[in-house]
Amino acid sequence: MRISELARESGVPLATVKFYLREGLLPAGRRTSATQAVYDQDHLARLRLVRALTDTADLSLARVRSVLVGLDSPTLHEAVGHAHSALSGEPGDVDTETTGAQIAALGWVVHDGSPALAALARSLRSLEALGLTMTDAELAVYADAAARVAAADVRSVPTGSATEAVTTVVLGTVLREPVLLALRRLAQESQARMLWDGLSPDAGEPGSREG
Amino acid sequence: MRISELARESGVPLATVKFYLREGLLPAGRRTSATQAVYDQDHLARLRLVRALTDTADLSLARVRSVLVGLDSPTLHEAVGHAHSALSGEPGDVDTETTGAQIAALGWVVHDGSPALAALARSLRSLEALGLTMTDAELAVYADAAARVAAADVRSVPTGSATEAVTTVVLGTVLREPVLLALRRLAQESQARMLWDGLSPDAGEPGSREG
DNA sequence: AATAGTGGATAGTGGTACTCTCCGGTGTCA
DNA sequence: TGACACCGGAGAGTACCACTATCCACTATT
Numbered sequence: 001m002r003i004s005e006l007a008r009e010s011g012v013p014l015a016t017v018k019f020y021l022r023e024g025l026l027p028a029g030r031r032t033s034a035t036q037a038v039y040d041q042d043h044l045a046r047l048r049l050v051r052a053l054t055d056t057a058d059l060s061l062a063r064v065r066s067v068l069v070g071l072d073s074p075t076l077h078e079a080v081g082h083a084h085s086a087l088s089g090e091p092g093d094v095d096t097e098t099t100g101a102q103i104a105a106l107g108w109v110v111h112d113g114s115p116a117l118a119a120l121a122r123s124l125r126s127l128e129a130l131g132l133t134m135t136d137a138e139l140a141v142y143a144d145a146a147a148r149v150a151a152a153d154v155r156s157v158p159t160g161s162a163t164e165a166v167t168t169v170v171l172g173t174v175l176r177e178p179v180l181l182a183l184r185r186l187a188q189e190s191q192a193r194m195l196w197d198g199l200s201p202d203a204g205e206p207g208s209r210e211g
Numbered sequence: 212m213r214i215s216e217l218a219r220e221s222g223v224p225l226a227t228v229k230f231y232l233r234e235g236l237l238p239a240g241r242r243t244s245a246t247q248a249v250y251d252q253d254h255l256a257r258l259r260l261v262r263a264l265t266d267t268a269d270l271s272l273a274r275v276r277s278v279l280v281g282l283d284s285p286t287l288h289e290a291v292g293h294a295h296s297a298l299s300g301e302p303g304d305v306d307t308e309t310t311g312a313q314i315a316a317l318g319w320v321v322h323d324g325s326p327a328l329a330a331l332a333r334s335l336r337s338l339e340a341l342g343l344t345m346t347d348a349e350l351a352v353y354a355d356a357a358a359r360v361a362a363a364d365v366r367s368v369p370t371g372s373a374t375e376a377v378t379t380v381v382l383g384t385v386l387r388e389p390v391l392l393a394l395r396r397l398a399q400e401s402q403a404r405m406l407w408d409g410l411s412p413d414a415g416e417p418g419s420r421e422g
Numbered sequence: 423a424a425t426a427g428t429g430g431a432t433a434g435t436g437g438t439a440c441t442c443t444c445c446g447g448t449g450t451c452a
Numbered sequence: 453t454g455a456c457a458c459c460g461g462a463g464a465g466t467a468c469c470a471c472t473a474t475c476c477a478c479t480a481t482t
Contacts, residue, residue, distance in 0.1 A: 004427070015472050018429080023470095028429095035429050035478050048340060054470090056337040061470070080403045084396050108401035116396035123389040126267040129259060132382055134390065141363040142387070143394050145356035150398035152352040154406055171343055173399060176353070177392055178334040179345065183354050184391065185295050185327035187361035188384060190319035195365055196287045214459070226441050229460080234439095239460095246447045246460050265439090272439070 001039045003029070010047045017047065025050050025065060049171070057174050063087070070170045076157070079166040083173040088115035096121045102136070106143050149180060212250045214240070221258045228258065236261050236276060260382070268385050274298070281381045287368070290377040294384040299326035307332045313347070317354050360391060 007014040020026040026046055029037030046068075053064045063086050070082025091113055099121040103110055110117055127134060134142075153176065157168050218225040231237040237257055240248030257279075264275045274297050281293025302324055310332040314321055321328055338345060345353075364387065368379050 019471060033479070037429070052337045052341055056334055076407045077403055080399060084400065088393070088396065103397055108397060109404050110397050110400050114397065114400060116393050116400060120390065120393035120397065123267055123386070123393060126263045127386055130263055130382065130386070132379065132386065134387070138363050138367060142360055142391055143398070145359045146391060146394035146398040148356045149353055149395055150402050152349050153399060154402045156349060168343065171341065173396070175334070175338055175341070175343065176345070179331065179338070180353055180357060180391070180395065181388055182299070182327050182331035182334060183357035184360055185299065185384070186314055186319060186321050186325065186331065187354070187357040188291060188364060189295065189321050189325060189327060191361050191365045192288060192291045193320050230440060244448070248460070
């Protein structure tokens with residue numbers, strides 16, 4: 001397969017394929033002469049993966065690069081860590097004391113410098129600053145939902161091949177996020193319709209009751 | 212409060228505050244003379260909100276603008292729709308037939324042209340293209356978790372004031388997304404540690420002691 | 423030999439989110 | 453009354469990102 005065929009097959013413009021090659025997001029093809037190379041199915045798969053990460057998961061090319069690096073992790077644990085770092089960014093200088101305690105209270109065992117913990121602390125702090133503090137009960141509902149999803153994720157990892165397991169873990173972590181968010185929005189839409197439909201706020205009560 | 216005080220109080224650079232004013236993300240202050248104006252707590256709150264949406268929720272200024280427009284929605288239903296449009300982007304030309312059927316099978320009532328439905332269809336399609344198709348069982352777990360979270364969201368909406376309800380709905384929809392994602396990552400980290408680090412290989416229960 | 427395509431390099435584009443500089447006007451203190 | 457820091461408003465400039473276009477010498481195909 002030559003580069004133009006790779007571009008055509010994937011739907012990615014040729015100039016962009018060349019750009020990805022330059023940026024190291026796509027490995028070089030096998031050289032057949034000084035100025036020629038051929039590409040295989042792995043290149044095509046990688047190219048499709050890069051586009052899925054940029055388009056679907058909305059990652060920057062820098063984050064895509066770090067996700068790709070994560071695919072070379074020797075252990076599943078390290079693979080998860082890589083994917084989380086790629087998604088959460090650097091831990092930064094947030095105070096994770098109280099948030100860490102809340103997480104520990106759930107019986108969860110997480111690393112102290114976990115980027116996800118820092119991201120959670122930042123998000124909660126941000127909500128508080130706007131007067132939208134989440135109660136412990138609300139957080140517990142979120143945590144329970146997150147645990148259920150994570151359990152499904154962990155269960156879905158194939159036990160056969162190690163590299164296949166790592167791939168599933170990393171890509172599942174990244175690419176299922178938009179699925180969860182879209183489902184939350186759909187659930188909100190559906191429940192909002194059932195609870196609030198036909199009720200007008202100017203008429204008095206918005207009408208939110210426990211469901 | 213003058214503009215420099217607004218900038219100092221919020222930690223946002225003066226030049227950026229001026230930029231937000233030009234862009235209409237921040238309403239103009241109350242004029243005291245031809246070339247002078249004063250700002251109040253509402254301006255400060257709006258400024259903090261814009262920063263929360265860009266920094267925490269990682270929205271572009273264009274999306275922030277459309278979220279802000281959503282705060283003027285007359286009904287809760289419309290407010291939810293606005294927030295979803297701001298987050299999911301345009302529905303586009305995805306085929307939502309099968310995905311819509313899966314959602315309907317859950318007993319959820321959603322609009323046909325829902326941006327969230329299109330986003331879900333795109334995400335699932337993308338996973339399939341990479342050979343990481345989610346099974347109906349996995350999707351059911353995700354949907355159940357999403358429904359629980361959405362129920363908590365809907366319950367948390369205050370019933371007192373209409374504008375307060377709309378604010379809570381819109382901002383809750385947007386700003387709790389990163390909370391859910393961070394918790395999922397933490398749950399993954401915790402469960403990965405328990406399952407794959409030689410501790411208890413069979414302890415994958417979802418209900419991790421909520422409290 | 424003509425033509426289309428190749429790998430590689432450099433430069434240019436369009437969008438986003440600021441950031442800088444300038445301007446005349448203003449409030450405040452001396 | 454004047455010095456001076458600060459003001460609102462506008463325009464230009466900057467940095468980064470993700471491409472996109474062009475050029476080149478070379479190669480494969482007809």
